[in-house]
Amino acid sequence: MDLNLEKSYAVGIDIGGTNTVFGIVDMRGTVIASDSIKTQAYEQADDYADVVCRKLTELIDANGGKEKIRGVGIGAPNGNYYTGAIEFTANLPWKGIVPLAAMFEERLGIPTALTNDANAAAVGEMTYGAARGMKDFIMITLGTGVGSGIVINGQVVYGHDGFAGELGHVIVRRENGRLCGCGRKGCLETYCSATGVARTARELLTARTEPSLLRSVPAEEITSKDVYDAAVKGDALANEIFRFTGTILGEALADFIAFSSPEAIILFGGLAKSGEYIFRPVQEAIDANVLPIYRGKAKLLMSELKDADAAVLGASALGWEVRS
Amino acid sequence: MDLNLEKSYAVGIDIGGTNTVFGIVDMRGTVIASDSIKTQAYEQADDYADVVCRKLTELIDANGGKEKIRGVGIGAPNGNYYTGAIEFTANLPWKGIVPLAAMFEERLGIPTALTNDANAAAVGEMTYGAARGMKDFIMITLGTGVGSGIVINGQVVYGHDGFAGELGHVIVRRENGRLCGCGRKGCLETYCSATGVARTARELLTARTEPSLLRSVPAEEITSKDVYDAAVKGDALANEIFRFTGTILGEALADFIAFSSPEAIILFGGLAKSGEYIFRPVQEAIDANVLPIYRGKAKLLMSELKDADAAVLGASALGWEVRS
Numbered sequence: 337m338d339l340n341l342e343k344s345y346a347v348g349i350d351i352g353g354t355n356t357v358f359g360i361v362d363m364r365g366t367v368i369a370s371d372s373i374k375t376q377a378y379e380q381a382d383d384y385a386d387v388v389c390r391k392l393t394e395l396i397d398a399n400g401g402k403e404k405i406r407g408v409g410i411g412a413p414n415g416n417y418y419t420g421a422i423e424f425t426a427n428l429p430w431k432g433i434v435p436l437a438a439m440f441e442e443r444l445g446i447p448t449a450l451t452n453d454a455n456a457a458a459v460g461e462m463t464y465g466a467a468r469g470m471k472d473f474i475m476i477t478l479g480t481g482v483g484s485g486i487v488i489n490g491q492v493v494y495g496h497d498g499f500a501g502e503l504g505h506v507i508v509r510r511e512n513g514r515l516c517g518c519g520r521k522g523c524l525e526t527y528c529s530a531t532g533v534a535r536t537a538r539e540l541l542t543a544r545t546e547p548s549l550l551r552s553v554p555a556e557e558i559t560s561k562d563v564y565d566a567a568v569k570g571d572a573l574a575n576e577i578f579r580f581t582g583t584i585l586g587e588a589l590a591d592f593i594a595f596s597s598p599e600a601i602i603l604f605g606g607l608a609k610s611g612e613y614i615f616r617p618v619q620e621a622i623d624a625n626v627l628p629i630y631r632g633k634a635k636l637l638m639s640e641l642k643d644a645d646a647a648v649l650g651a652s653a654l655g656w657e658v659r660s
Numbered sequence: 661m662d663l664n665l666e667k668s669y670a671v672g673i674d675i676g677g678t679n680t681v682f683g684i685v686d687m688r689g690t691v692i693a694s695d696s697i698k699t700q701a702y703e704q705a706d707d708y709a710d711v712v713c714r715k716l717t718e719l720i721d722a723n724g725g726k727e728k729i730r731g732v733g734i735g736a737p738n739g740n741y742y743t744g745a746i747e748f749t750a751n752l753p754w755k756g757i758v759p760l761a762a763m764f765e766e767r768l769g770i771p772t773a774l775t776n777d778a779n780a781a782a783v784g785e786m787t788y789g790a791a792r793g794m795k796d797f798i799m800i801t802l803g804t805g806v807g808s809g810i811v812i813n814g815q816v817v818y819g820h821d822g823f824a825g826e827l828g829h830v831i832v833r834r835e836n837g838r839l840c841g842c843g844r845k846g847c848l849e850t851y852c853s854a855t856g857v858a859r860t861a862r863e864l865l866t867a868r869t870e871p872s873l874l875r876s877v878p879a880e881e882i883t884s885k886d887v888y889d890a891a892v893k894g895d896a897l898a899n900e901i902f903r904f905t906g907t908i909l910g911e912a913l914a915d916f917i918a919f920s921s922p923e924a925i926i927l928f929g930g931l932a933k934s935g936e937y938i939f940r941p942v943q944e945a946i947d948a949n950v951l952p953i954y955r956g957k958a959k960l961l962m963s964e965l966k967d968a969d970a971a972v973l974g975a976s977a978l979g980w981e982v983r984s
Contacts (some may be wrong), residue, residue, distance in 0.1 A: 472820040486919065488817055495812075495921025496796040497957060502918045505951045510911065511835070518951055587834065594826045595810065595919050597819025627829045627842055633821060 343406035345399065347392065347446070348652025350453065351375060351412035351436075353427040356384075358392055359645075360399055361652035365464030367645045369395045381430040381439065389443035396444075408440060408448040409654025411456030411647060416498035420450045449658040453477070453647065455492050455501065457604055457639075458485025459657070460650030465640035466602050473600045474592055475639075476503065476585075478607035481517075482525040482532075488596055504529070508588050528585045530606055533560040536577050548573035564610045578613040585614075586621020593622070593630045604639035604646070611638075667730035669723065671716065671770070672976025674777065675699060675736035675760075677751040680708075682716055683969075684723055685976035689788030691969045693719045705754040705763065713767035720768075732764060732772040733978025735780030735971060740822035744774045773982040777801070777971070779816050779825065781928055781963070782809025783981070784974030789964035790926050797924045798916055799963075800827065800909075802931035805841075806849040806856075812920055828853070832912050852909045854930055857884040860901050872897035888934045902937040909938075910945020917946070917954045928963035928970070935962075 345368070349358040352375060359370030371391050378384035396402055414425035420437025422428060441448040451459075458475035461467040467475075471490040477483040482504030486493040493500045504525035505518055513522020514535065526532050537550055537558045549566040550558060550573060566574035589601055607614055619636050626634075641649050669692070673682040676699060683694030695715050702708035720726055738749035744761025746752065765772040775783075782799035785791040791799075795814040801807040806828030810817040817824045828849035829842055837846020838859065850856050861874055861882045873890040874882060874897060890898035913925055931938055943960050950958075965973050 470820075472824075488812055488819075489815060491813060493812055493920055496794075496923035497921055497954075499953050500796075500919065500921035502951055502953070505918050506915045507911070507949065520949070520951070587831070591830045592919070594829050595824065595916070596817055597821055597824035599820035625831065625844070627826055627844070629823050629826070630821075 343404060345404050346406050346652040346655030347396070347408040348648040348650065348655060349388065349392075349408065349410045349440070350456070350647035350651050351410065351422075351428065352647070353413070356388060357648050358388060358395075359648040359652070360395055360405070361649060361655075363656075365641075365645075365649055367648055369399055370648060371395060376429055379429055381434045381436070384430075385436070385439045385443060389440060392444065402444070402446060405446050405655075407655035407658035408444060408446050409456065409459075409651040409656075409658065410436060410440065410448065410450040411453040411651040411654070412436065412450060413453060415450045415452040415455075417449065417451040417455065417492070417494050418498040420448070422450075447658045449654045451492070451494075451654060452483070453650070454483030455485040455494075456650035456654055457483075457641070457646065458487050458492055458650075459653040460641055460646065461602055461604070461639060462487060462490075463653035463656060464649055466637045467600065470599050472596060473598045473602060474503070474589075474596065475602050475604060476589070478528060478530065478603060478605040480529060480531055482529045486596060487598075503588070503592060506588060506591075508584055524584070524588050528581055528588075528607070530560040533563055533577060533581050533607065534558045536580055537563050537574075540573060540577060540580075544573065546573065550574060560607055560610075564613065567610070567613050575613070578610065579617045581607075582614050582617025583621045586618040587625050589618065589636075590622050590625035590627075593626055593634050597630060598634050600635040600637050602637045602639055604641070608638055609643075667728060669728050670730050670976040670979030671720070671732040672780075672972040672974065672979060673712065673716075673732065673734045673764070674780070674971035674975050675734065675746075675752065676777075676971070677737070680712060681972050682712060682719075683972040683976070684719055684729070685973060685979075687980075689965075689969075689973055691972055693723055694972060695719060700753055703753055705758045705760070708754075709760070709763045709767060713764060716768065726768070726770060729770050729979075731979035731982035732768060732770050733780065733783075733975040733980075733982065734760060734764065734772065734774040735777040735975040735978070736760065736774060737777060739774045739776040739779075741773065741775040741779065741816070741818045742822035744772070746774075771982045773978045775816070775818075775978060776807070777974070778807030779809040779818075780974035780978055781807075781965070781970065782811050782816055782974075783977040784965055784970065785926055785928070785963060786811060786814075787977035787980060788973055790961045791924065794923050796920060797922045797926060798827075798913075798920065799926050799928060800913070802853060802927060802929040804853060804855055806853045810920060811922075827912070827916060830912060830915075832908055848908070848912050852905055852912075852931070854884040857887055857901060857905050857931065858882045860904055861887050861898075864897060864901060864904075868897065870897060874898060884931055884934075888937065891934070891937050899937070902934065903941045905931075906938050906941025907945045910942040911949050913942065913960075914946050914949035914951075917950055917958050921954060922958050924959040924961050926961045926963055928965070932962055933967075
């Protein structure tokens with residue numbers, strides 16, 4: 337990081353399907369000002385960019401002006417780092433290829449970079465979090481889906497087309513695998529996302545007759561949070577759901593280690609916050625499945641990005657690195 | 661590549677379990693002189709290094725002297741690029757950690773780098789072969805085992821410990837997987853190596869009663885070459901063996917694409933030379949299994965390194981890059 341002290345802030349913009357959150361961040365990862373808008377309220381990407389940039393300019397002006405901002409980073413679903421565009425995402429209101437980085441750069445007059453949310457989280461972790469000082473690690477985001485950001489030699493792996501690192505769509509069950517939103521079967525994401533955990537809960541509750549605290553929740557409304565709450569209360573079935581989920585994740589991580597031999601694997605997102613309930617079976621499955629030369633090497637860590645700020649922090653980390 | 665024209669050659673040394681082959685290579689990938697010794701004849705690594713370096717010095721002196729050599733590259737099983745050492749390999753006569761790069765550098769007075777054979781093949785392919793001009797590709801070596809060399813952003817992926825890229829040991833069958841030499845079950849290598857193909861042949865010949873040319877070969881002596889020869893003659897069972905092998909390899913490659921989104925996957929080694937018999941099922945399995953955003957992107961290519969020279973070429977390619 338070039339310590340240009342004149343430019344002591346970065347801007348992070350996290351574009352989610354529901355909300356867009358943006359903020360100004362200092363070098364230690366403190367969000368000094370932030371705001372948000374509803375993403376879905378803007379049918380036209382141009383209108384959307386106008387509003388975000390107007391509100392952002394207000395924040396910037398109130399905090400020392402544009403001269404203090406080193407760069408702008410954007411995290412967005414299907415964001416392509418190479419093109420600076422969002423490409424054909426189903427989760428946002430705009431169709432086709434939207435060159436968001438250029439649209440923001442034009443309006444703000446500040447260099448802007450864009451990537452997908454999991455890659456932004458990885459850069460955030462490397463800049464402010466659990467991966468500080470690491471050059472080789474894998475970030476796994478356990479949310480509605482399973483995302484990943486892979487860092488090798490200190491650089492995010494974007495691949496030849498900008499779309500590398502979709503480890504949530506590695507196939508972990510070839511026989512009778514669960515149907516995935518991507519149209520294929522057996523993807524990691526169908527088992528180890530928050531929705532995957534809820535799916536496992538429903539399956540187990542149907543297949544078994546034993547009592548469980550989860551039986552008091554209507555099946556279609558069960559969330560991974562319900563499973564966690566039940567596990568904390570000692571519910572055996574809830575514990576089994578975590579063990580099932582963690583085992584599949586650990587088996588997959590053992591294979592990922594054979595790819596890039598990372599110093600650490602960092603788990604991020606709601607499910608990661610279930611702590612030992614998920615970390616213990618994951619670690620046991622890694623140990624049982626990893627190739628002997630890698631055994632005991634890769635650390636399994638929890639994200640150190642503060643939850644409420646994580647998305648903005650991740651995006652802002654990209655802002656420190658953007659080239660003008 | 662720094663075009664220091666004074667130093668117009670590189671030396672490649674390929675250390676195999678049986679033979680060690682070494683040669684002088686020019687920038688276009690022509691082996692201008694080479695020699696070999698029996699690896700197993702030397703119980704002491706020091707004696708071995710003495711003999712290789714003496715014979716190599718003869719070659720070097722006959723071709724313009726040490727001043728013409730830019731660097732020495734060594735490819736060896738379990739070679740660690742970071743340490744320049746061979747670490748605990750079962751396939752060579754020397755035990756423990758053998759700092760071969762330093763031993764050769766000391767004797768030759770030429771900067772020396774070392775890596776494992778599959779990584780050396782990847783650098784060779786990037787320097788002289790099918791991956792010229794590529795920055796993101798995966799090399800898969802199909803030999804007695806299955807090895808891999810992964811290149812991202814123009815650099816071989818070594819991981820935090822120097823041992824990244826063991827894709828032959830990604831687990832492709834979790835239920836009833838074949839026992840692997842690594843002690844685990846279901847590794848890619850147990851299905852898609854030359855020995856894996858022979859194993860498939862024996863299994864299918866036992867499970868089926870239909871006639872096959874392969875029935876004329878004693879079961880324990882069947883090789884992947886026999887399967888190829890039978891397939892060329894139109895043998896249905898031999899074709900089925902290739903289809904089974906290629907499907908498993910293609911399924912695995914589809915997952916590898918989700919990791920690094922390479923421009924190409926390059927197949928190297930005896931089995932790759934079975935041409936369409938293996939390429940067609942591999943390509944079909946990739947197309948059927950890859951995540952939609954990657955579909956039709958990664959090229960499936962055959963190595964362009966000449967067979968007899970491939971090992972020396974791969975190792976020599978490392979010699980161009982070694983830092984003094």
